[in-house]
Amino acid sequence: MRRRTFMAAAALAGIAAPAAAQAYPARPVRIVVPFGPGTATDTIARTVGAHVSMRTGQPVIIDNKPGAEGQIGAQAAASAAADGYTLFITTQTTQAINPHVYSSLPYDPVKSFTPVAGLSLGAQIVMVRNELPARSIAELIALARAKPGTLSFGSGNGSSRGGAELFKIMAKVDLLGVPYKSQPQAISDLLGGRIDIIFSDFVTGLPPVRDGRARGLAVTSRERLPGLADYPTIQESGVPDYEMWAWTGCYAPAGTPRPVVDRLNGLIRDAMASDAYLNLTRTSFGTPFPGTPEDLAAFQARETAKWQQIVEAAGMKEP
Known part of the structure; x- marks a missing residue:
């Protein structure tokens, strides 16, 4: 009797799991x-x-x-x-x-x-404040090497920070990292001239670039992106093999x-x-x-x- 009860319960459990999934979500x-x-x-x-x-x-x-x-x-x-x-x-x-x-x-x-x-x-876009005298990745690298440790980059997440840190290594430049609670806050400070550079997703970074409030320099993909062909990749701009x-x-x-x-x-x-x-x-x-x-x-x-x-x-x- 106990064995039949156990088998019946097991069978019901097997039926209950798919049924629960079909009813999901119920709230x-x-x-x-x-x-x-x-x-x-x-x-x-x-x-x-x-x-x-x-x-x-x-x-x-x-x-x-x-x-x-x-x-x-x-x-x-x-x-x-x-x-x-x-x-x-x-x-x-x-x-x-x-x-x-x-x-x-x-x-x-x-x-x-x-x-x-x-x-x-998704790739990222490298953007700088309009007042920064750098209109390409090559010019940004030259400026950073002329003033080591003085150019700052903001990041509101690990992906943004990681893109900049990888750039620092591969371009052999010294940049000052500034952490933010969220990426839009970092974008806001870039537009206000309080930081110099951001590696940003396109959702938060592209609108101020397109309306002229910031300057886009390059994208982090291996190849140029359809619809953004005017933006070179970092690797074709003087940092071979960079990709993020x-x-x-x-x-x-x-x-x-x-x-x-x-x-x-x-x-x-x-x-x-x-x-x-x-x-x-x-x-x-x-x-x-x-x-x-x-x-x-x-x-x-x-x-x-x-x-x-x-x-x-x-x-x-x-x-």
Whole structure:
């Protein structure tokens, strides 16, 4: 009798998991973004969230928690219930760079999360304040070498800082780094003349370049970007082999049931095929990279190994 009861319970459990996934979501979903409103990650999260909400009929709430290079948001997402109702849309800042920069973190980039789906890959634009007498990467390098340690670059996330630090190494220049809570704050200070240089995503960086409030010098991709052909790459501007890409992915707290993760993966991949998302990636010069949870886990592992080398070479490690 006990054996039959156990087998019946096991069978019911096997049925319950897919049924729960089919019913998911049955209430509002929260997406934690570790950067401020108006950032590239925030824009992606809002676009994906709007589509998921439309498909499921449930509200999707964007919860911005900027600060500490994404650590505040990462900790909040990691400590949430593993039920699929809290998601974490983030970048290599929290998932691949921070573990090499900081001796301790309030979360584990691998153990604290379940990968759900990749979202986007995107290059950066190198921009300077209009008053800086540099109209090309070659002129920027010459100016930095003439005044070592005096030109400043701002960064509101690890991707932005990493792009500048990699440039410092490969161009053999000495620049002063200035950290910000969020990338839009760094952009604001560049426009106000308080810092000299920013390596920025296109969502926050391109508008002030296009309207003349800042000067764009180059892009960080290996080849020139369609639609931005007037901007050379850094490597063709005198820094051979330079290349920098930022990426965005979606995670859930560790322990989230696999049927729910699969349901989320399907919803997100559907969102990435929507006109709104494709238009966003086109206008922000990004590339969607959908895939399975395993694809994102493997990609994150490769990125973590790459960033370990960059952080060590650049001396980015914090005490």
